[in-house]
Amino acid sequence: xxxxxxxxxxxxxxxxxxxxxxxxxxxxxxxxxxxxxxxxxxxxxxxxxxxxxxxxxxxxxxxxxxxxxxxxxxxxxxxxxxxxxxxxxxxxxxxxxxxxxxxxxxxxxxxxxxxxxxxxxxxxxxxxxxxxxxxxxxxxxxxxxxxxxxxxxxxxxxxxxxxxxxxxxxxxxxxxxxxxxxxxxxxxxxxxxxxxxxxxxxxxxxxxxxxxxxxxxxxxxxxxxxxxxxxxxxxxxxxxxxxxxxxxxxxxxxxxxxxxxxxxxxxxxxxxxxxxxxxxxxxxxxxxxxxxxxxxxxxxxxxxxxxxxxxxxxxxxxxxxxxxxxxxxxxxxxxxxxxx
Numbered sequence: 001x002x003x004x005x006x007x008x009x010x011x012x013x014x015x016x017x018x019x020x021x022x023x024x025x026x027x028x029x030x031x032x033x034x035x036x037x038x039x040x041x042x043x044x045x046x047x048x049x050x051x052x053x054x055x056x057x058x059x060x061x062x063x064x065x066x067x068x069x070x071x072x073x074x075x076x077x078x079x080x081x082x083x084x085x086x087x088x089x090x091x092x093x094x095x096x097x098x099x100x101x102x103x104x105x106x107x108x109x110x111x112x113x114x115x116x117x118x119x120x121x122x123x124x125x126x127x128x129x130x131x132x133x134x135x136x137x138x139x140x141x142x143x144x145x146x147x148x149x150x151x152x153x154x155x156x157x158x159x160x161x162x163x164x165x166x167x168x169x170x171x172x173x174x175x176x177x178x179x180x181x182x183x184x185x186x187x188x189x190x191x192x193x194x195x196x197x198x199x200x201x202x203x204x205x206x207x208x209x210x211x212x213x214x215x216x217x218x219x220x221x222x223x224x225x226x227x228x229x230x231x232x233x234x235x236x237x238x239x240x241x242x243x244x245x246x247x248x249x250x251x252x253x254x255x256x257x258x259x260x261x262x263x264x265x266x267x268x269x270x271x272x273x274x275x276x277x278x279x280x281x282x283x284x285x286x287x288x289x290x291x292x293x294x295x296x297x298x299x300x301x302x303x304x305x306x307x308x309x310x311x312x313x314x315x316x317x318x319x320x321x322x323x324x325x326x327x328x329x330x331x332x333x334x335x336x337x338x339x340x
Contacts, residue, residue: 002125002225003225003226003328004125004126004224004225004226004227004325004328005226005328007226007227007249007252007324007325007326007327007328008029008252008326009029009030009103010030010102010103010123010125010126010128010227011100011101011102011103011126011128011227011252011253011324011325012027012028012029012030012101012252013098013099013100013101013252013253013268013269013270013271014027014028014081014098014099014101014270015096015097015098015099015270015271016097016099017094017095017096017097018084018090018091018092018093018094018095018096018097019091019093020086020091020092020093020094021086021091021093022075022083022084022085022086022091023083023084023091024078024081024082024083024084025081025082025083025084025099026078026080026081027080027081028080028081028082028099028101029080030079030080030101030103031077031078031079031080031103031106032051032077032081032082032101032102032103033050033051033052033077033102033103033104033105033106033121033130034048034049034050034051034101034102034104034128034130034219035048035049035050035074035077035082035099035100035101036048036061036099036100036101037049037074037089037090037097037098037099038097038098038099038281038289039088039089039090039092039095039096039097039288040095040096040097040098040271040281040288040289040291041095041096041288041289042092042095042288043286043287043288044088044089044286045060045061045062045063045089045286046060046061046062046281046283046286047059047060047070047073047089047090048060048061049073049074049082050104050121050130050217050219051077051104051106051108051121051130052104052108052119052120052121052130052131052132052217053067053132053158053217055074055075055076055077056069056070056071056073056074056075057069057070058070058073058074059156059158059217061163061178061179061283061284062179062282062283062284062285062286063179064160064161064162064163064179065160066157066158066159066160067158067159070085070087070089071085072085072086072087072091073085073087073089073090074090081101082099096289098268098270098271098281100253100268102126102128103123103126103128104121104122104123104128104129104130105120105121105122105123106121107121108120108121109121109122109145111131111143111144111145112143113141113143113144113145113199113200114133114140114141114142114143114199114200115140115141116133116134116136116140116141116142117133117143118131118132118133118142118143118144119131119132119133120132120143120144120145122144122145122146124145124146124147124148125224126224126227126228127146127148127150127221127222127223127224127227127228128146128219128220128221128222129144129145129146129219129220130217130218130219130220131143131144131145131217131218131219131220132215132216132217132218133215133216134213134214134215134216135157135207135210135211135212135213135214135215135216136210136212137205137210137211137212137213138205138210138212139192139202139203139204139205139210140202140203140210141200141201141202141203142200142201142202142203142218143199143200144196144199144200144201144218144220146198146220146222147198147199148198148222148223149195149196149197149198149222150166150196150201150220150221150222151167151168151221151222151223151230151231152165152166152167152168152220152221152230152322153165153166153196153201153218153219153220153221154166154178154218154219154220155203155208155209155216155217155218155219156208156216156217156218157207157208157209157211157214157215157216158214158215158216158217159207159211159214159215161207161208161211161214162177162178162179162180162208163177163178163179163208164176164177164178164190164206164208164209165177165178165257166190166191166196166201167230167232167320168195168230169230169231169232169318169320170184170232170259170320171195172191172192172193172194172195172202173186173187173188173191173193174186174187175187175190175191176257176259176320177208177284178264178283178284179283179284180284181261181262181263181284182261183258183259183260183261184259184260187204187206188204189204189205189206189209190203190204190206190208190209191203191204191209192204196220201218201220221322225248225328226248226249226325226328227249227324227325227328228322228323228324228325229247229248229249229321229322229323230320230321230322230323231245231320231321232259232318232319232320232321233245233318233319233321234316234317234318234319235258235306235313235314235315235316235317235318235319236314236316237309237314237315237316238309238314239307239308239309239314242305242306242307242308242309242313242314243305243306243314244300244303244304244305245303245304245305245321246302246303247302247303247304247323247325248302248303248328249302249323249325249326249327249328250269250299250300250301250302250325250326250327250328251267251269251299251303251304251323251324251325251326252268252269252324252325252326253266253267253268253269253323253324254266254267254268254297254299254304254321254322254323255267255283255321255322255323256312256313256319256320256321257319257320257321258311258312258315258317258318258319259317259318259319259320260315260317260318262311262312262315263282263284263285263312264282264283264284265280265281265282265296265312265313266280266281266282266283267279267280267296267297267299269299269326271289271291272299275298275299275300276295276296276297276298276307277295277296277297277298277299277307278290278291278292278293278294278295278296279291280296280312294308295307295308296308296310296313297313299326304323
């Protein structure tokens with residue numbers, strides 16, 4: 001497997017200040033295909049846009065609500081970022097914002113690998129694809145175009161529905177929900193008890209994964225050396241001796257979820273550029289940034305380590321995680337990364 005030596009070519013976090021008018025956000029380093037924005041210092045939804053659904057089309061990770069058109073939201077994807085209108089949720093005057101940005105294909109293609117034809121923007125190098133299809137309400141397979149097996153799949157109906165999450169470590173009989181604190185649930189109606197393959201992922205009959213007559217969206221992630229890691233660990237509730245989680249790179253972003261029930265937690269290297277990380281946002285909640293002085297995790301040169309006994313990062317239970325790299329532990333040229 002070829003290693004990605006410059007992860008920021010495929011994923012990057014950008015902080016910006018709103019101006020209450022229109023502005024172009026730059027510094028992403030590429031033209032993003034999925035942009036996830038959160039107002040950091042006040043209560044507002046996690047708002048996401050992608051190039052497959054199109055500009056101005058917003059869905060919210062902390063809500064079951066249907067896709068809405070926000071004409072003053074994200075209005076274009078640009079070569080080094082994106083342009084915003086004057087929508088308060090993404091560009092309030094003097095507001096502090098974070099955007100997490102992923103590169104797809106900067107274009108779409110039709111995929112007929114599954115029983116339902118899908119429209120896909122896929123980046124096989126970084127293992128990320130955006131997939132859209134029309135729900136049938138029956139067991140089906142959907143082509144993802146990654147040419148490798150996804151370890152995480154996040155789906156939502158563009159009508160009203162929950163956000164269903166597949167994780168390889170939980171297996172194809174269980175589901176988590178990005179928009180709630182709920183723990184894992186076993187139900188054949190989500191993944192049809194069938195694991196993804198290098199060409200397709202399976203969906204069942206639940207409206208969150210295959211709502212009859214509704215357009216559906218999925219964000220698919222395959223693991224790539226030096227860039228991404230998707231796994232699980234067992235916490236121990238011990239502040240001083242919490243587990244170390246090896247990723248093989250210095251993380252730029254980490255998302256964790258206690259599988260028995262708690263908030264999802266999201267950390268990044270821009271809001272918290274130094275250890276110990278204290279800045280926390282919640283994908284399932286519209287709450288403002290938790291930027292207090294309570295230690296939460298350390299982002300290390302080759303992984304991360306919880307620094308708390310909190311039930312979010314370090315419960316006495318299984319925690320799933322997804323992580324994206326700032327830099328690989330050792331590049332393919334033999335250059336090691338440094339700690340924060």
